[in-house]
Amino acid sequence: MSDWISHPENIVFVILAVVMVGAGFRSVTSRNVVHAVLFLVVALAGSAALFLLLGAEFVAWTVVLVYIGAVIVLFLFGIMITRAPLGMETQLSHSNQTKIGAAIVAGALFALISVAALQGFGDTEFVASPTRTDDLGLSIFQRFVIPFEVVSVVLLAALIGGIVLARRDPESTEELPAPQPTGVATTPSTNIAATAGRSAEGGDT
């Protein structure tokens, strides 16, 4: 134990782990949606820091750029464009059944990942040396070029799917019933408008 504690990386790791677990816990228990997202930011920043600790600089800054810079911003954007309650959320359903179910799923996932990691690596000594970006680029575009291209095609398919779902063709609008009630919105764009209208009526400030 004393040997373990003498490595400064381990102390940094423990601090990061405590902060991440705390932030993750708060992000699922917080009664305010925006607070939950902000705690998620802390947890994600912690995971970026873990990657830095392992010398995986590129992955670390990708986490910052993609998750904190884009995904979280889109989360917040989505919450704020629909309804952004200040203070405690009262409409969240925290029934015991869902809590227990969520806890079981989370525990099972944790067990699965830790077993897989321990089986895979065991006591292997890990040398944390920074990965050079050109090495990373070469291995992606030489050895792993086919999986890389497959992933990009999958992403393209997701992109096109998103456009198809969100898009409303001019002729299809005529088929919709003319006096459209706000509650029965069929397309995402009207959905957003409807929820935004509702939050404005409710007066959330």
Add this chain to the structure above:
Amino acid sequence: MNFWLLLLIKVGLVLGVMLPGALVIIFGELKISAHMQSRIGPYFAGGRFGWAQPLADGLKFMQKEDLVPADADDRVYKLAPYVVLMGTLALFVVLPFGPETVARDLDLGIFYVLAVSSLSTLGVLMAGWSSANKYSLIGGLRAAAQLIAYELPLVLAVIGVAIMAGSLSLNDIVTAQANWQWFDTLPTWVNIIPPYMILQAVGLVIFLTASLAELSRIPFDMPIAESELTMGYLTEYSGLRFTMFFLGEYAGMVAMAAVAATLFLGGYWLPFVSDDVLNFVGPVVLLTKVMLIAFVFIWLRWTFPRLREDQLQTIAWKWLIPAGLANIVLTGFFKVVF
């Protein structure tokens, strides 16, 4: 030298460059805008030319009461300015001021710049939401939509430079520009032209436009549009926290201009000067280029009217991004052919 001592010196130097730089640009904005409108601008503060006006303004802001609206989300509201400023300040870590004068020459340089500068968006959204004010919320939303849209052209513009230099490290990019040779048939004085300013001219224009939008400056200031949103996400802020946002905007100008100067104008590099001399002259050269770009920013601000939201999105998605993609294809093509 001791690690912590060195860290302290570096942090001190960054603040020592960033804060006076921001003050100089604020003063420049006051004076240049005045002269563009046939006014004199600040005249009395400090004796000559009103040079102490930005300092006086800053001191005045700091003395104001730090108000927090009763309905506001206290902690998020107070944290937001720090998050915005952090994204800007962290950027200075990789900026080379000379061949060896750099806080940390990361292998990933420019990628790191793009990653940390995206943190500011988060702070803006936090500020807009936590103020408990409709104007702030709409301002925050507009800012987020704008920053997301203009981050893409910013990245695309950078890729052209990265392809040409063959590296992501900012120091290597400067070295690549310094070692660039134009054709032998041309006279040697041609080598004083920063190569990427000509060869990546498309990238430079895209980068400057996108960074104006990232900084939410006129003509891209929909998020704070005074005539419709009071002051957007800044509406409720006062005192020291407002000063931080205000300073953050101008520090952001220094930072973005410094990145643009490094990528496209050769950074600290000066033609026909050896590396030993550049270690001392480099910071001055870089700051001169920064001030030139900042002048262009100010010039544009007092020349163009504000864009409408749809025009703003059209410019990003229909003009800048396709132009950026075409620039990458062309750059890649010529890199392979020559």
